[in-house]
Amino acid sequence: MRIVPEAIIKDHISREDSFEAVEQVFASMAARSAYNFPVIREAIGHADALYGFKSGFDRNALNLGLKSGGYWPGNSEKGLTNHQSTVFLFDADTGKCSAIVGGNLLTALRTAAAAAVSVAHLARKDAEVLGIVGAGHQASFQLRAVAEQRDFKKVVAWNRSPEKLATLEQVARELGLPFEAVSVEDLCAQSDVIVTITSSFDAIIHSDQVRPGTHIACMGTDTKGKQEVDAALVARSSVFTDEIAQSTTIGEAQHAVAIGSLSEAAIVELGAVINGAHPGRGSADEVTLFDGTGVGLQDLAVAATVVERASKAGAAIDVDF
Structure with missing residues (x-):
């Protein structure tokens, strides 16, 4: 068995690696060659x-396993x-355990990659303004990953706490992008792509605030009761x-x-767009919404990618288990 500690994860996976791994997962899920087990x-x-498990099996990649973990609000x-x-x-x-891998950075990378994949396949090609709702730990990962998908x-x-936007501003400037802290209304009025990454249980964005042609990646709702945008916007x-x-039970579409x-029948798997089974965006005025619930x-x-890279570099720890 190989162990890849959290401290060295950053040395053995990139945003590009994460994007490719997540995009392939979406495609495999839509092709029914990979499936998730109940969360x-x-x-x-x-x-x-909050503690839990996400698990699944990809028959093509032969990735079998689980992520164990959760949210401890007092850790900070x-x-x-x-x-x-x-x-x-x-x-x-x-069935033998083949690897144990630190999952904190990987969770941040794969969540950001999922939003980036949705932007790559659904956002308008001429999108120029990127809006970020939320400034927690995950927000910077979202900004870096999504910014690579269009010429913003x-x-x-x-x-909610404007002072926390300082970190996002720093990242934007590192990327060579002007940054502006704005109201929700102004953000929606300006943005071509909006990423929401909060833990809200009340809608922050409402349908009448969002202009035609916007792509929205809702990345924070992964639990029953959570909500980042109103139901009217989802329906629109x-x-x-x-x-x-997951979208209909714990995701943004639940409400x-x-x-x-x-209707559940109206929701499309992003993998179907990647595989070419669905055209994706139908017009420049269409509002597209990606409900990113996060799957095992x-x-x-991404963990399999890290194990492969770390093993080749001689950085993985071998344990007789």
């Missing part, structure tokens, strides 16, 4: 923590990342997702489906 996510009744006071996770990979032929001229951003949009079952303004197969794909 387990529970409040453990200690430290206000201890100098730790609030989101903590570890990926376990198993040999598909024998400007970044606008909003956060052409909705794409990583996995339909529109619950009130009957969006993404974690397995």
Whole structure:
């Protein structure tokens, strides 16, 4: 068995690697050669923590395993990342545990890659203004990954605590992009692409604020009750997702489906666009929305990439297990 500690993950995977791994996962899921197992996510009744498992199997890549982890809100006071996770990979032929991989950075990279893949396949080619809603740990990863997909001229951003936008501004300037902190209304009025990455349980963006032709990547809703955009905007949009079952139950589409303004049949797997089975964006005025709920197969794909790269570099730790 090989162990790849969290501390060396950054040396053995890039944003490009993550994009390719996640894009392939979407394609494999749509082709029904890869599938996710039911998600387990529970409040453990200690430290206000949410803990769970995401797992699956990709028959093409032979990636079998799970990500175990969750959210510990008090970790920041201890100098730790609030989101903590570890990926376990198993040999598909024998069932033996083949690798244990630090999952914190990988989760951030694969989440950002999923949004980037949606922008690559659904956003207008002439998109120039990128809007970011939220300024938590994940926001910078989103900005770096999505900014590579179009020739953006400007970044606008909003956060409930405006002072936290300083980190995003620094990243934007590193990318050579002008940055502006704005209101939600102004962000929607300017943006061609909007990425939401919050933990909100109340809609932040409303349908009447979003102009035609916008692509929205909703990346924060992954639990029953969470909501970043209103149901009217979801119903108005052409909705794409990583996995339909999660989209309708724990994703952004859950609210529109619950009130009957969006049918499950209207939601399209992003992998179908990648595979060419669905045309994706139909017009320059169409509002497209990617409901990124996060699936275990993404974690397995990026973890497998890291194990391969770290092993070749002699950096993985071999353990007789």
